[in-house]
Amino acid sequence: xxxxxxxxxxxxxxxxxxxxxxxxxxxxxxxxxxxxxxxxxxxxxxxxxxxxxxxxxxxxxxxxxxxxxxxxxxxxxxxxxxxxxxxxxxxxxxxxxxxxxxxxxxxxxxxxxxxxxxxxxxxxxxxxxxxxxxxxxxxxxxxxxxxxxxxxxxxxxxxxxxxxxxxxxxxxxxxxxxxxxxxxxxxxxxxxxxxxxxxxxxxxxxxxxxxxxxxxxxxxxxxxxxxxxxxxxxxxxxxxxxxxxxxxxxxxxxxxxxxxxxxxxxxxxxxxxxxxxxxxxxxxxxxxxxxxxxxxxxxxxxxxxxxxxxxxxxxxxxxxxxxxxxxxxxxxxxxxxx
Amino acid sequence: xxxxxxxxxxxxxxxxxxxxxxxxxxxxxxxxxxxxxxxxxxxxxxxxxxxxxxxxxxxxxxxxxxxxxxxxxxxxxxxxxxxxxxxxxxxxxxxxxxxxxxxxxxxxxxxxxxxxxxxxxxxxxxxxxxxxxxxxxxxxxxxxxxxxxxxxxxxxxxxxxxxxxxxxxxxxxxxxxxxxxxxxxxxxxxxxxxxxxxxxxxxxxxxxxxxxxxxxxxxxxxxxxxxxxxxxxxxxxxxxxxxxxxxxxxxxxxxxxxxxxxxx
Numbered sequence: 001x002x003x004x005x006x007x008x009x010x011x012x013x014x015x016x017x018x019x020x021x022x023x024x025x026x027x028x029x030x031x032x033x034x035x036x037x038x039x040x041x042x043x044x045x046x047x048x049x050x051x052x053x054x055x056x057x058x059x060x061x062x063x064x065x066x067x068x069x070x071x072x073x074x075x076x077x078x079x080x081x082x083x084x085x086x087x088x089x090x091x092x093x094x095x096x097x098x099x100x101x102x103x104x105x106x107x108x109x110x111x112x113x114x115x116x117x118x119x120x121x122x123x124x125x126x127x128x129x130x131x132x133x134x135x136x137x138x139x140x141x142x143x144x145x146x147x148x149x150x151x152x153x154x155x156x157x158x159x160x161x162x163x164x165x166x167x168x169x170x171x172x173x174x175x176x177x178x179x180x181x182x183x184x185x186x187x188x189x190x191x192x193x194x195x196x197x198x199x200x201x202x203x204x205x206x207x208x209x210x211x212x213x214x215x216x217x218x219x220x221x222x223x224x225x226x227x228x229x230x231x232x233x234x235x236x237x238x239x240x241x242x243x244x245x246x247x248x249x250x251x252x253x254x255x256x257x258x259x260x261x262x263x264x265x266x267x268x269x270x271x272x273x274x275x276x277x278x279x280x281x282x283x284x285x286x287x288x289x290x291x292x293x294x295x296x297x298x299x300x301x302x303x304x305x306x307x308x309x310x311x312x313x314x315x316x317x318x319x320x321x322x323x324x325x326x327x328x329x330x331x332x333x334x335x336x337x338x
Numbered sequence: 339x340x341x342x343x344x345x346x347x348x349x350x351x352x353x354x355x356x357x358x359x360x361x362x363x364x365x366x367x368x369x370x371x372x373x374x375x376x377x378x379x380x381x382x383x384x385x386x387x388x389x390x391x392x393x394x395x396x397x398x399x400x401x402x403x404x405x406x407x408x409x410x411x412x413x414x415x416x417x418x419x420x421x422x423x424x425x426x427x428x429x430x431x432x433x434x435x436x437x438x439x440x441x442x443x444x445x446x447x448x449x450x451x452x453x454x455x456x457x458x459x460x461x462x463x464x465x466x467x468x469x470x471x472x473x474x475x476x477x478x479x480x481x482x483x484x485x486x487x488x489x490x491x492x493x494x495x496x497x498x499x500x501x502x503x504x505x506x507x508x509x510x511x512x513x514x515x516x517x518x519x520x521x522x523x524x525x526x527x528x529x530x531x532x533x534x535x536x537x538x539x540x541x542x543x544x545x546x547x548x549x550x551x552x553x554x555x556x557x558x559x560x561x562x563x564x565x566x567x568x569x570x571x572x573x574x575x576x577x578x579x580x581x582x583x584x585x586x587x588x589x590x591x592x593x594x595x596x597x598x599x600x601x602x
Contacts, residue, residue, distance in 0.1 A: 189446075189455040189464065192438075196446045199435035206395065206429075207507060208421035208450040 003320045018172055022165040031164070036280055038168050040273045041175045042232045047253045047260070047268030048182060049225035054254070055263030056186060057218040058198030059109070062250050063120030066104070066127050067223040069245030070097040071230025073131070073138065076240030080146040081137075089149070093231030094224060100127075101223020102216075109215035112201065121247050131242035143241025161235055171232055178228055183265055185221070194218055255293065259300045261307025270308050346409045348373040348511055348541045349394065354403035356389055356565075363389040365565035367403070371558075376533075376542045378556035380549075382585060386565035387545045388430055391513050395427050396420045407511065422451065424510035428503075428517060430545075432496045436489025440480055440499055443488050444471045447503040470506055478502035478532065494525035501532050512536065514544040518551055530554060553577070561585065 017024070025033045046068055053059040074093030078084040084092060104123040111119055131138045138144065150160040151170065161167040185191050193214050196204045205211045234240050243249075252275075253268075260271025275293055282289040304311040347370040356364040364386045371377045379387050392398040394405055396417040404413045412420055435443050448467050449455060462468070475481040478498045483491065488499060497517065504512050517533065518526040530551055536542065537555070546552045552559065553573045560570040563585045569576060576582055 184458050184460075187460050187462075188457050189449050189452075189459070189461050190457040192442060192446045192449065192461055193455045195438055195442075196435050196450075199437050200433060202397075203429070203433045203435065204450075205417040206397075206421055206427060207447045207503065208418050209446075210416075210418045214455075 002323050003316045006316065006319075021172075022168050034164055034168055036276065038164075038171050038236060039233075040269075040276050041171050042229050042236060043253070043256070043276065044269040044272040045175045045178055045232070046226055046229035047256045047272050048179065049222040049229070050250075050253045050257045051262055051264075051268045052182060052222045052225060053218060054257060055261075055267070056191065056194045056198060057215060058201070059112070059215065059218070060117050060254070061108075061120040061219075061222070062117050062247055062254060063104075063122075063124035064222065064226045064253055065245050065247060065249035066120075066124035067097040067101050067226035068230035068233070068249065069127070069131065069240075069242070070100045071227035071232075072234040072240040072244055074227070075231045075234035076144050076146050077137070079149060080144055084149075086149045086151050090231050090235075093234065094227045097227020097230060098220055098223045101220045101226075105216050105219035105223070109212060109219050121250075124245060124247050124250060128242060128245040128247070131245055138242055139240075140242055143239045143243070145239040148235065148238055167236065171236070174228065174232060178225055179265060179269075182225070186265070190214070190217070255297050257307075259297055259307055261309030261311075261313075264307065264309040264313065267307050267309040274308070345373060347371055347406075348408055349543070350406040351394075352404045352406070354390075354393060354405065355401050356386075356393055356398060357401050362565050364393060364400070367562075367566060369560060369567065369570075371541075371543060373408075373541055375557040376537045376544065376555050378552045378559045379543060379545050379562060380547070380552055380559060381562035381568070384564075385562040387562055388515060389565075390562070391427060391515055391543075391545065394420075394513065395425060418450075422453070424508075425513065426504055426507045426509035426511075427513035428500045428515055430515040430519065432493070432500060432520075434488040434496055434499055434503070437487055439485050440488050440491070441471050441475065441484040443499060444474050444502055444506050448506045451507060474502050474506045477505060479528075494521055494528075497521060497525065497529060498532075501529060501536075505532075505536060509540055511541045511543070514542065514546075516545055516547060518546065518548055526551065 021037055022034055025031075025037065046064065049064050049067070050061060053061050053064075071093040074096040075089045078089035078092040082092075104120070108116055108119045108123065132140045134140075148161055150158045151166075152159050159166060161170060186194070193204070193209050196207075196209060197211055197214055201211050230244070233244070256271035256275055257268045258271070259274065260269065261267025274296075278292055278296075279289055282292060300307060306314070349369075349371040351367055351369050354364055354367040354369075355362065367386075367390065379390065381387055389398065393400050394407075396412075396415050396419070399414055404411055406412065407420075407423060407425060410423075412423065412425075415423075435446070438446065445461070445467055448470050449464075472481075475484050478501060480495060480498060480502065483495065488496065491499065497520075501517065504514075514533065518529050521529060526548070533542070533544070533555060544552075544555065546555075556573055558570065559573055559576045561568040561576060561579075561582050568585055569579045569582050571579075
């Protein structure tokens, strides 16, 4: 009751804030922070791909940067090499990320736990070094820059992401749509199948779930989320670079997800926002800002294993129990009395 | 007992063999299990009972031999394919989905019978499955605990949930691996009643160490020792069998079993 109200209240406040960002933030701080928030949205979508695998299917991937990189290069090469316009380039980025996820997934999802984690790293390292060495095509560490084509051209009226406000809303819309899709999937029969596999894959196969196929589906879906975020980041930076395929990028997303709350829809957003805001504030004063990141990660893993959102959900549940009037512990003591 | 079978046996194996290194866990086993009866498999620890279940359900593949389910050769099929054909099982160590609620444990077990899981329709919209879950919760007496994560249940309740998962999946053959292991006498009674009820519509094969349970439920008994059939027949014949008594009494390291056999 109170919980429902609180949830609706928070969702409304969050949505209102996100919609008001292009006007609110320049008025309160400065324009720069609009682009920081845009970046947070993009990276939180990337962290969501880790979350889908780890939080809902129980597969810890340290190689999601590979699909982020494919999304990026799909867009950059699409525009720079093939002369594609905006939407086909966007599509190329997403499709190549999903195709790459399908290829590596076929091998990776046969394994679980550390073996799975290792093979995802290996795949991403192979393609990282390939991308670095294929300098004529990829630009290597320097990357390739491109000129942003317009999003739409309405009979002479041109809309392009060079307008920061339009860019912000474009990113917000795409990220929201992806999170909505993820929400639908998590609450579908397929999503429950994912959770069953996360909990007990042996039992899942014995009740008739095709564990391999479901893991592969999840892996390609995660490739989709990473690919979309990579494509968005390419549009955002107007370039693609092999450095974003390095496994450190994958590792950061794992930390953001776990700190924010794996297995919750908004956990990655919270974790990503926290760490990027810390980075932006601290890094100009102190070069060792990653120490704070490490310390926070350790604290959360020890004291809030379900992450910040998990901690909050636990608090909401207790509120619920109190509202229900008959908390479980009290009933137990009543029974214990003669 | 195989001579008494007139129709196709529900489960038949032909020269089934499984080795683990030098150990022969299942040794050239040819067994035919009649439809419409409760079949118990007993035998000392290490006799190959659970390995036999693992072979039938596809968790292990045999080194040689074939397995037939209602006449169909299922040797080498993967576990989920075998499960969808209607062979379900419980595990010796109780095994549910600990972070899912009791209701969701049943829900996904029911859904897993389908070839495909819908990706976009909300799970709640499936009224038919929801109804089945409620029905089953009533049957196994866990309706009050429906929303609790299965990992927080007591041992006996987890065992009942496993039986509920077996019921809701509507198997045509159910393999129960020590269903009453670790249960209190009251819980055992509850479980045995449910198993008897299931046996009216489902073919059952049960591995059990508790001789009271075996002799209370089984129509046929097969005794395994070192991966091969030592004896098989009705409960009365097995109770009388000298070789069976020897097999149990001749293994002093297996104290549980000695006691069990003596009490039987």
